[in-house]
Amino acid sequence: MKKLILTFLLINFIFGLKVLKHKCRHDKIKQTQKYDSLPPVESIDFRNLQNKKPRDMLITYDMSFFKKLPNNDYNQKLIATIEKALQLATDYFSRLIKIYPKSQQNMRYIQNQSKCGEVIITQVDRIQGKNSDLHLYVSYSEVVDDDYLAQAIWCQFLQGLGPTHGEVNFNLAQLKSQNISDAIQFEDLMEIVIHEITHVLGFMDTDIPKWVTSDGKPHVQPTIKATIRGVENLLIKTPNVLNFARKYFGCPTLLGMPLHNQDGIGTANCHWKSSDIQNEYMNPSTSPTQAYFSGFTANLLRDTGFYAEINTSMEEQTFYGKGVGCNHIMGQCNSSTREYCNPQTDDGLCDYYHHGSSKCHNDSGCNILVTYTNTKCWNVQSNQNTQEARQKYGVKYGIDSRCFNGSLKTQNYEPNNQIIGECYKYECKSNKQQVDIWVGQDKQTCQKNSQKLQYKGYSGHIQCPKNIQDFCNFKKFCPGFCNGNGYCLKDKCYCAKGFSGNDCSIKKAS
Numbered sequence: 165m166k167k168l169i170l171t172f173l174l175i176n177f178i179f180g181l182k183v184l185k186h187k188c189r190h191d192k193i194k195q196t197q198k199y200d201s202l203p204p205v206e207s208i209d210f211r212n213l214q215n216k217k218p219r220d221m222l223i224t225y226d227m228s229f230f231k232k233l234p235n236n237d238y239n240q241k242l243i244a245t246i247e248k249a250l251q252l253a254t255d256y257f258s259r260l261i262k263i264y265p266k267s268q269q270n271m272r273y274i275q276n277q278s279k280c281g282e283v284i285i286t287q288v289d290r291i292q293g294k295n296s297d298l299h300l301y302v303s304y305s306e307v308v309d310d311d312y313l314a315q316a317i318w319c320q321f322l323q324g325l326g327p328t329h330g331e332v333n334f335n336l337a338q339l340k341s342q343n344i345s346d347a348i349q350f351e352d353l354m355e356i357v358i359h360e361i362t363h364v365l366g367f368m369d370t371d372i373p374k375w376v377t378s379d380g381k382p383h384v385q386p387t388i389k390a391t392i393r394g395v396e397n398l399l400i401k402t403p404n405v406l407n408f409a410r411k412y413f414g415c416p417t418l419l420g421m422p423l424h425n426q427d428g429i430g431t432a433n434c435h436w437k438s439s440d441i442q443n444e445y446m447n448p449s450t451s452p453t454q455a456y457f458s459g460f461t462a463n464l465l466r467d468t469g470f471y472a473e474i475n476t477s478m479e480e481q482t483f484y485g486k487g488v489g490c491n492h493i494m495g496q497c498n499s500s501t502r503e504y505c506n507p508q509t510d511d512g513l514c515d516y517y518h519h520g521s522s523k524c525h526n527d528s529g530c531n532i533l534v535t536y537t538n539t540k541c542w543n544v545q546s547n548q549n550t551q552e553a554r555q556k557y558g559v560k561y562g563i564d565s566r567c568f569n570g571s572l573k574t575q576n577y578e579p580n581n582q583i584i585g586e587c588y589k590y591e592c593k594s595n596k597q598q599v600d601i602w603v604g605q606d607k608q609t610c611q612k613n614s615q616k617l618q619y620k621g622y623s624g625h626i627q628c629p630k631n632i633q634d635f636c637n638f639k640k641f642c643p644g645f646c647n648g649n650g651y652c653l654k655d656k657c658y659c660a661k662g663f664s665g666n667d668c669s670i671k672k673a674s
Contacts, residue, residue, distance in 0.1 A: 202274060316364050404466045443516075502631075601626055
């Protein structure tokens, strides 16, 4: 029987090893595309600036580069999907950020380079400033052997004001291999675009020295270097980031918030470590469909000094590493805590957020559980969602399911004590102190942390969450993943133009 379980895990490993399809590659971009920050065309009086009324950030974009593509039905649908992702991402930032409007003179393109990334700058854009706060040139490449879906970088940055122009580049070679008309895969793409635009807005190690205080002066020593687990790390110690990190982790002596430091994959010092704060928008490899926009990234944007206000209500509550103390950040990774795992024993268990069966994967010197691509409980199209699995283990996939560890198996099969993660329908009670878990029509209730539930007709058990209250506050899915026509924020769909309904499924009459 152990052989069968090991075979199951091996199948998961083979089909799910490529855990995340998109990897950020900002080290590579920095090497090939270099732009200098410039003084503003019109001088800035920060005292007068703060007397002005800030507005919702306005991001414009230019997709004329895509006219180079052959005009056929497939490309038209591809372009429309990319533009919808851009529209939703720019709307997201409009809700998130208030900004003191830049003058049109400061929104002219004045760099000496003739291009912004792949896009040739027109003379009109050099003469006439954009009526926006950030203008993005949208381009594409076709790079078969690189697994990024999109990448972005600023190409004009005004000292004290921040980025004015940038490029978002889509890798069509990878996009064409995805079914981005599928609601789940579209949500993944949109989250990647939000991630990439956040880099443009100031989340880059090379931008940190350009961040300013409220009076427009550079931060004094915004970063510090420290050795963590034998490796030198760059830590952000600007006021908002540092205060938030100290409170979040319960570490009042924390020197700063470490940045991801693994070289060789294009992500060094441009992201949060997955071993410190998992499933965050700004981890080096995106966490598709269920990324959290946390207080870490919100406070980083505040500390840039370029934005008048960051919408606190859009910050999502995270739990990974919360309150666990200084050792979580600066010390050794303790596999006895929920954040970490033991590769000898924990392959196949549920990840921290109960998304699905996972691989115990080393990240920044720590072993953490990362969900296989094909075991995410919300995805009914998973190749693990088979009739055999439903009959044998009683599993159910869908947005009302989560991963639970256990040894449950129908009594027609030989019982075993091997603990693995499987997907089951669940519902938290209104008090968020208890959770119901279904196997078929049989419902049992978790009344205590780590309680073991047994079901009629099955041998073995399902283990309740180790912290039911946290579990019941994890981020939930919006109805139908907003049907690929909106983004999900605090369990509510915000629809793209032309769509409405609680799940963005209703197309408005034109």
